[in-house]
Every structure is written in C-alpha cells, then in structure tokens.
Amino acid sequence: MKSLQDALYNWLTIQVVANERPDDQAAQETAAFFVEILKNDFHVTNMTVKKEKDMYIVHYDKEKERKTTRFPAELIDVMLEQIKREPEKYMNYPL
Structure with missing residues (x-):
C-alpha cells in the first residue's frame, strides 16, 4: 500500500463484508491481513467505525494521536452490494 488512505479504504471495504458474513473465512482472513498492514506499515491501531447516513467515519490512533x-458509503459498500446481487459468484467458504 502506498498510502494510509488506501490501506484504510481497503480494510474498511473488506471489513464491511466480513461483518456481514462472519462465517466467510476468506473475508475474515483478508480483513485481518489489512489490519496487519495498518499496524505494521502505518502504525495504526484502535480502528473504530461508525456509519452515519451516507458516510463511514473511521477513528484510529496513529503516533499517540486520535x-x-x-469515506462515502457508496464506495465502501460496493463489494458487499455486488455479493448480494450475485451470490452465486461469491461462494461463502466457512471457517
């Protein structure tokens, strides 16, 4: 990842899917992978997410600062919406 913004975007996009599909092993592993990138490459911890109307608000700690x-919800939710529209293309591989 070249930027923190990209890493947060990628993490949040798959985290939304992982939250919706808690038994999807691939989604869980991918979300965990992006958490590790955020921690190791960008020194980000304690991410919290709140969805308000049409925006996702992400709070996080970096260098002892909150x-x-x-992110616009329409950008973050695109993957989940695609899965819902065409579930046959996105097999759920349970843990």
Missing part, C-alpha cells in the same frame, strides 16, 4: 477519516 485521528478521523471519512
């Missing part, structure tokens, strides 16, 4: 970023 920070916030926002």
